[in-house]
Amino acid sequence: MVSRILVGVNGSRAARAAADWAARRAVDLGGELVLAHAVPGRGMFPGGSDYISARTRGQELLDGETARLQANEPGLRARRLLDDGEPAQVLCRLSGGAELLALGTDRTPDIHGEGFGSVSFQTAIMSRCPVAVVPAATGAADGGIVVGTDGSRDAAIAVARAAAEARRTGTALTVVHAAGDVTEGRTILGSAKAAATAGSPGVPVRELLDLDHDAPEALREAARNAALLVLGCKGRGGLRVLVGSVAKAVLFDIQCPTLITRAAVT
CATH class of the missing domain: 3.40.50.620 (HUPs)
Structure with missing residues (x-):
């Protein structure tokens, strides 16, 4: 069975770090990386054109991130998913059947490390698969x-x-x-x-x-x-x-x- 790793994409530095980490893992395991982005539902946009524009921007974000990751990780198998809904709900729904869900942090770092914001926290506790939280900046990883x-x-x-x-x-x-x-x-x-x-x-x-x-x-x-x-x-x-x-x-x-x-x- 092919290992499937899910990662949330939103264009932030933290999300890119999580995607980099997830892509390396997918290649190491010979698995598939699924990049997911959530767009608010049509009902959140008074004008239909705004909803269409949001989905277009979301697809462009997914396409660009996939291209970046495949350039950095030759041989990476990747798939893109664009879905309507709140980010945490979308990621939790998609987490069923995944080997792992990778997330970035979404709060400003404090003096100790990376903060963990509301979207990431909701997803981490409600996900149907194990969750890896990846900070935007990491030091020397020589501690096993x-x-x-x-x-x-x-x-x-x-x-x-x-x-x-x-x-x-x-x-x-x-x-x-x-x-x-x-x-x-x-x-x-x-x-x-x-x-x-x-x-x-x-x-x-x-x-x-x-x-x-x-x-x-x-x-x-x-x-x-x-x-x-x-x-x-x-x-x-x-x-x-x-x-x-x-x-x-x-x-x-x-x-x-x-x-x-x-x-x-x-």
């Missing part, structure tokens, strides 16, 4: 793959995905847990390492127990130079929440490409 774990079922999904990414890219995996209880923390990390090693043999796994920071800060510090940070969607919040507090806090201060896995099915 980083994953956070709290011992939950959703964290186990994230650990398995992170280990597979480390194996695919030939990099090391760092498993992070932040807690005040040393014994519990070591137990959680040990279990995560064992699962990662069993699922992806040969991947070097480092355990990092952070007793000085809360979970979001521990993950941000560990992932500062990472190629990818992987998080579970809900963690111990379970069905009570759409996205866990840790994932939410990290999303609003993106340090590196960050992948949010989908929740475990109960």
Whole structure:
């Protein structure tokens, strides 16, 4: 089955960074990149000509971005989708069946990293497939793959995905847990390492127990130079929440490409 990666396109610097990241991944996996752009429905335009103009501009944006990406990534297979509706709703609807949805940030960066705006946040929590959030600017990515774990079922999904990414890219995996209880923390990390090693043999796994920071800060510090940070969607919040507090806090201060896995099915 061909891997299908979906990316939202809106002409911004952040969206271009996400498209670049997604295009490289599509080529590496031998998959297809689907570029999507949303235009407000016809009812949002009092005059029909304005709606037609908006769709024309949207198609031109998709055509130009596709040409740019294929010039930068020879062999890239790409498809364009122009749809009516709110951007978050359109992307979530199209995410069914995709291996991954890539998004840029859509808020001004703060002093720490890239901000995460309302459209991106809505899409990240409602998407039907895993979501990768890519900052507009990234530093040296020499820290391998980083994953956070709290011992939950959703964290186990994230650990398995992170280990597979480390194996695919030939990099090391760092498993992070932040807690005040040393014994519990070591137990959680040990279990995560064992699962990662069993699922992806040969991947070097480092355990990092952070007793000085809360979970979001521990993950941000560990992932500062990472190629990818992987998080579970809900963690111990379970069905009570759409996205866990840790994932939410990290999303609003993106340090590196960050992948949010989908929740475990109960």
